[in-house]
Amino acid sequence: MIYSLDKLNEMAEGDDDFVLSVVTVFLEEVPQDLEDLETAIESADYENVYKLAHKIKPNVDILGMEQTRAIALEIETLGKDEANMDQIREKFPALKKDIQQVISELQKDFDV
Numbered sequence: 001m002i003y004s005l006d007k008l009n010e011m012a013e014g015d016d017d018f019v020l021s022v023v024t025v026f027l028e029e030v031p032q033d034l035e036d037l038e039t040a041i042e043s044a045d046y047e048n049v050y051k052l053a054h055k056i057k058p059n060v061d062i063l064g065m066e067q068t069r070a071i072a073l074e075i076e077t078l079g080k081d082e083a084n085m086d087q088i089r090e091k092f093p094a095l096k097k098d099i100q101q102v103i104s105e106l107q108k109d110f111d112v
Helices: 006-012 016-042 046-062 066-078 082-109
Strands: none
Touching: 006 016, 006 046, 016 046, 016 082, 046 066, 046 082, 066 082
16 A cells, blocks of 8 residues: 555544545646646646645645655755756656555555
8 A cells, every 4th residue: 555544544633535535636736737747748848747746745744645745845955946847857657656556555444
């Protein structure tokens, strides 16, 4: 399992509705953010690369996806300078793969 609900469960303090709402928001927002990030990378729009990686980072963090969060942080940091687009392009596939896997797992685990 690539994600962990430990951090989320700690925040939720037993409130299953809260957990479900966070998961639902993740499933609603992150796929679009990921798609937008891919588009920004393809068009070398480094300002949006920075913004979208920054937006994705807390969403993966709350699901305990430490490795994915680290990749998002790297892309966010690299997105501050358009000279780093090649490095961003190298790192993005791992981010995309992890997020797509988690989306699939969450949909299955939460039956949504």
